[in-house]
Amino acid sequence: MPLEIPEVVIDRLPVYFRLLSGLQSRGVGVVSSQELGDALGVTPAQIRKDLSYFGRFGKQGRGYSVDRLAEELRLILGLDRRWKVVLVGVGRLGRAIASYRGFDPQGFDIVATYDVNPEAQSAGMDDLEVRDISRLEEDLAAQQIDIGIVAVPAGEAQAVIDRLIAGGVNSILNYAPIAAQVPPHVQVRQIDPVLALQGMTYHLRRRG
Amino acid sequence: MPLEIPEVVIDRLPVYFRLLSGLQSRGVGVVSSQELGDALGVTPAQIRKDLSYFGRFGKQGRGYSVDRLAEELRLILGLDRRWKVVLVGVGRLGRAIASYRGFDPQGFDIVATYDVNPEAQSAGMDDLEVRDISRLEEDLAAQQIDIGIVAVPAGEAQAVIDRLIAGGVNSILNYAPIAAQVPPHVQVRQIDPVLALQGMTYHLRRRG
DNA sequence: CCTTGTGAAATAGTTCACAGCA
DNA sequence: TGCTGTGAACTATTTCACAAGG
Numbered sequence: 001m002p003l004e005i006p007e008v009v010i011d012r013l014p015v016y017f018r019l020l021s022g023l024q025s026r027g028v029g030v031v032s033s034q035e036l037g038d039a040l041g042v043t044p045a046q047i048r049k050d051l052s053y054f055g056r057f058g059k060q061g062r063g064y065s066v067d068r069l070a071e072e073l074r075l076i077l078g079l080d081r082r083w084k085v086v087l088v089g090v091g092r093l094g095r096a097i098a099s100y101r102g103f104d105p106q107g108f109d110i111v112a113t114y115d116v117n118p119e120a121q122s123a124g125m126d127d128l129e130v131r132d133i134s135r136l137e138e139d140l141a142a143q144q145i146d147i148g149i150v151a152v153p154a155g156e157a158q159a160v161i162d163r164l165i166a167g168g169v170n171s172i173l174n175y176a177p178i179a180a181q182v183p184p185h186v187q188v189r190q191i192d193p194v195l196a197l198q199g200m201t202y203h204l205r206r207r208g
Numbered sequence: 209m210p211l212e213i214p215e216v217v218i219d220r221l222p223v224y225f226r227l228l229s230g231l232q233s234r235g236v237g238v239v240s241s242q243e244l245g246d247a248l249g250v251t252p253a254q255i256r257k258d259l260s261y262f263g264r265f266g267k268q269g270r271g272y273s274v275d276r277l278a279e280e281l282r283l284i285l286g287l288d289r290r291w292k293v294v295l296v297g298v299g300r301l302g303r304a305i306a307s308y309r310g311f312d313p314q315g316f317d318i319v320a321t322y323d324v325n326p327e328a329q330s331a332g333m334d335d336l337e338v339r340d341i342s343r344l345e346e347d348l349a350a351q352q353i354d355i356g357i358v359a360v361p362a363g364e365a366q367a368v369i370d371r372l373i374a375g376g377v378n379s380i381l382n383y384a385p386i387a388a389q390v391p392p393h394v395q396v397r398q399i400d401p402v403l404a405l406q407g408m409t410y411h412l413r414r415r416g
Numbered sequence: 417c418c419t420t421g422t423g424a425a426a427t428a429g430t431t432c433a434c435a436g437c438a
Numbered sequence: 439t440g441c442t443g444t445g446a447a448c449t450a451t452t453t454c455a456c457a458a459g460g
Contacts, residue, residue, distance in 0.1 A: 008428090008429070010410050010411075011407045014402070014407055015387060018385065032440085032441065033441080040387045045430075045431055045432070046431075048441090049429095052444065057442095059437090059438070059441080060437045060442045061441050062441070062442085064442090077406050077409055078410060079406065079409060092308070093304055093308065095304075100301065102401075102402050103401075146409075146412055147405065147408060170415075171408040177310065179226075179247065179248045187408055189407065191399060191401055191404065193311075193399055194314050196399065197311070197314070197355065197381060198222035198287065199222055200379040201286040203218075203395055205285070207378075207393070217451090240418085240420090241419075251452080254453080256421060257451095257452075257453085259421090260421055266420050266421080267419080267459085268418080268420045268458070268459045269417080269419050269460045271418090271419065271420080
């Protein structure tokens with residue numbers, strides 16, 4: 001693991017990991033970079049190069065052990081432990097996020113949810129309590145939270161993000177349609193379907 | 209507009225457009241690339257270079273007219289018309305997508321929704337009818353659909369995407385956690401919060 | 417002055433192509 | 439033979455830096 005690893009590489013590792021998990025559950029024992037590339041629509045060289053930043057996981061002439069490579073990626077990505085997540089904003093979108101079954105099996109625990117109007121929003125929340133957002137600071141002080149998911153309206157999002165960061169949360173998954181301003185030590189990822197659609201219409205406009 | 213425009217540039221235009229829309233509604237008349245860059249956390253040079261692929265929209269010594277630049281981007285991105293969208297999969301996630309208020313004001317009309325179990329899923333769908341997915345092909349033949357949003361379980365997603373493409377839909381917004389296989393003329397964007405979280409845990413693991 | 421638009425320079429990222437090993 | 443791991447070559451993207459215009 002010598003040099004600085006490009007962010008684009010890191011963002012591809014979860015994709016590889018997910019594919020390998022699928023191969024594992026289908027009982028595949030060995031896979032080549034060619035096969036991985038075919039399944040993902042990327043070049044085999046890219047996969048080999050990406051993995052080479054982290055170590056030598058393959059066997060010449062054979063390929064990669066699916067179990068071994070999945071385990072290595074699990075460690076590299078920090079998926080060998082569970083992560084504590086809070087969700088702020090429990091409107092329609094927030095409720096969909098809270099009830100999404102995909103986080104738990106990957107090690108993400110939504111340990112608390114917050115809203116400005118906790119009683120109104122509690123309806124339809126399976127088991128999770130919705131806490132008043134005024135409690136955010138004291139709760140963050142009481143327990144280390146790794147990741148904050150923001151699902152409040154655009155107008156409140158920056159303030160919520162600032163409060164999360166002040167409380168020591170330095171990874172933010174932002175569903176609000178704003179370009180969040182954060183200090184350099186904080187990482188933000190944006191989930192934004194409208195931006196994705198607007199990138200597609202550019203191409204639709206010409207090709208058809 | 210001479211040469212081939214990089215995809216990364218196109219993906220930033222919607223971000224610029226959104227910021228400009230906000231400035232417009234706040235009554236800001238003129239903005240510099242420096243100010244735009246400050247608001248978005250990118251360099252002013254990048255904004256100027258990106259815009260220069262499409263024309264000369266600024267005034268030296270002054271900056272950009274917010275109205276003018278917003279209008280130019282609207283045209284470039286094809287946002288001066290409405291786009292027809294179908295949504296396949298009306299489970300918890302699909303219902304949240306169907307009821308999201310952010311698509312309509314940006315020109316995206318969800319004209320139909322589909323599910324394998326339309327009666328069960330209709331509960332809680334405000335106004336939109338849920339049609340049986342077996343009708344997908346005939347409906348796509350009857351009217352040109354621009355974009356398909358896929359919100360079905362992972363196991364069914366590739367089949368749904370294939371059916372959309374066969375029906376002439378060549379832009380796909382995929383919420384299912386799979387790496388979709390599509391022919392070169394089809395564009396896919398992935399909305400995948402778990403991949404985003406897994407990219408973040410890589411960094412959490414080291415820095416803290 | 418101030419700020420754009422843009423070639424040129426610098427960086428970043430991808431793909432090639434092949435030595436080396438099972 | 440088949441496939442990895444990796445420098446080197448190539449391609450893409452960003453940033454610099456400055457002429458030119460208001």
